[in-house]
Amino acid sequence: MNGPVSIEVLKQHLIDPEICIRCNTCEETCPIDAITHDDNNYVVRADVCNGCMACVSPCPTGAIDNWRTVLRAEAYSIDEQFTWDVLPAQGTTADDALRAGQAEGGVGAQAAAEPAGIEVDTVRGSTVPPWSAAKPYVNLYTHKAPLRATVVGNYRLTEAATESDIHHIVLDFGTTPFPVLEGQSLGILPPGTAPDGRAHHARQYSIASPRDGERKGYNNISLTVKRVTQDYQGKRVDGVCSNYLCDLKKGDTVEVIGPFGNTFLMPNHADSHLLMICTGTGSAPMRAMTEYRRRRRLKGATGKLMLFFGARTQEELPYFGPLLNLPKDFIDTNFAFSRTPGQPKRYVQDVMRERAADVAQLLRDDSTYIYVCGLKGMEDGVLQALQAIADQHGLAWETLWPKLKRDGRLHLETY
């Protein structure tokens, strides 16, 4: 394979050597010694930095506030950074991977699928999992040694009349172990080669089923995949991986790598509450968590579930029917449709504001864990809504936010 070794994407913290005055403030401020220097440069250790931002506001120059999206396996080493006169441009391998994915993206293409990077925002969200999360396995299967899975189901989730073609795809691993937790993702290697003759990059998908399988007791998982037919400008583009997956037949096989993800995980203590906010196929991890809780409902779990779920229309919302069938006292579900004819546009953040009192009640509780998944653009709106709700209810977002991050209770995963 020519592809990268791992498709785990990292937002790497870097210091601009052209602007930095080497005053040592950042190194002094960093609570976990992620910053060091030589005679030439101040640099950040990618494997230590957790993006806590403690160094950012004390920096007098602004040099500290630089980030590059890279593949984790290809993060810039400190020795490399010591030699820099200027920051490298965003680009190289990670960018290739992302670009390949973005070509399939597109407005409204809320495919957990598309850009090869599902990006965990560790700057604004937590860098640690909930304390009671189970310990995940990661990177068991790589490009060099992928796992072959068999398609055992492929159903269209959205109404046939809608443009939005979202599929629920079930993959079975037979007797090969592929242990996953809710919130994790996997990579799919689409067959064939890109126009440059190299093998396609892997595409990353959130897993939509709980840890004990799409079908309990079976070694299988499910994915939520949206077929991509347009790019961001609305031009006709056929998604490399999403079309491949949506067209799979029962019995076909696919190459899988992963699992990935070690922070966007659910708490396991019985009284923990889940506040879930998603759009489109960003619902995949939420489905996994909800299903896990539903199956154990009678085993003493007392935590509340509150879901804010956005889509363009009701018909384009995956899992709409099954969601409506869940008991109201099990999950508090709130929909936001942005393209219902004759109705004003409503986004998840609008509905969150309408339910401010109940959201605030959850925010007030130290057992509440927040999950956000969908297109990158949704992060700002959701965080602003959380801030407004917290501040209105005397919860001081300025102090609550860092606490949520530190305690592994705010998880942002977007693409």
Place this chain on the structure above:
Amino acid sequence: MSSINYSEKIPNNVNLADDRTLQRALEQWQPNFLSWWGDMGPEGSHGYDVYLRTAVSVDAGGWAHFDHVKMPDYRWGIFLTPGQEDRKIHFGEHKGEAAWQEVPGEHRANLRRIIVTQGDTEPASVEQQRHLGLTAPSMYDLRNLFQVNVEEGRHLWAMVYLLHRYFGRDGREEAEALLERRSGDADNPRILGAFNEKTPDWLSFYMFTYFTDRDGKFQLSALAESGFDPLARTTKFMLTEEAHHMFVGESGVSRVIQRTAQVMNELKTDDVSKIRAAGVIDLATIQRYINFHYSVTIDLFGADQSSNAATFYNSGLKGRYEEGKRDDDHQLNGQMYRLLDVQDGKLVEREVPMLNAMNEVLRDDYIKDSVAGVGRWNKVLEKAGIDVRLTVPHKAFNRQIGTFAGVRVAPDGRVISEAEWQANQAKWLPTPEDRAYVASLMGRVMEPGKFANWIAPPAMGINRQPVDFEYVRFN
């Protein structure tokens, strides 16, 4: 006398509200400070709302709080880096003993002297810079000047806190005297020479904040190692703010160079008269300013051989720069250090006990740090394709303190005759004509996002604000 709302007006982490003695001392001092600020603070700017970074607590989230504030209402505050439990003195003859939380009697006079000398530099800078607001090359730079000013003011508070809290009546008298001396006043000057020099123009200001505030960084770093814990904690916190001053200097000079290089390239000339005619500062003048500020500043470190410095180190009052990161015995008995000296008209090295050379040790660390930054300025020239390189002069050049006081040394380190010095002085140090030319460029530019012709805009704004942000509101 107006009473002080301690938690609001003087944010602090020294439990000021419960310390009656300290309150009384500060209640006396604070109105005098405000009156000094009124007289000697930035001229004509008391009503402006300035986008300032204010420390409201010492944790990461609290000490860099950005907002528009009027400078007299800046929350000056008393902040010490949080204490470290069981901190030990880590150098000198008391090495291994518990750090002092109160002043040991035998070191009282020396500690007071150290604190007063450091404290005196803070209001001095404000006084030296008070007229600069009238000629700021941009609103962005004006904001930076004001930020430097209020932080110097806060550093004065930090030293005054130590004097009031730990030195009784003597301390109160010294704290008063800090507000009575005046930079450049023939009758009652500031303690150190460089702080009586004028800062007449913005190039001088940038040089001052690059070179002289960097002296502050090294002095504060050495004090941050002190066995007297309150001094160590106070100066540690001050260092985080001092960094901003050095940034103003480094980026300021860098932007001047960038603009000059740009004009040189546009006009395709290195002819000084043409460059000056285009309204930018020629590189030779910039080099002369470097020579002046660098040499004046390295005098600040004191005599190259000093028994006081040995005492300060030995008794655990003042360590070396990054003392904790060095891997020697931290007592230095029997260790030697090489100093420069003049013999038979030549510079030679001689060895002296390191303890007596502590000023030189700190000076050499400073020099290394200064030179690195000049190298970064040269990258601007390199990038612009201009062959000229700026340098710092030899450390024996133009010295007034220590072995080289009175010895004539060229920037390249040759010992020269008085006649040669006189013949070349105008080539090496800023002349009245240079200063007059630079002064002629100074004029106020106050439109957001606009910059004087002789300086390039910065690479980025403050606190991720755009460069054309309204950093100062004139009301």
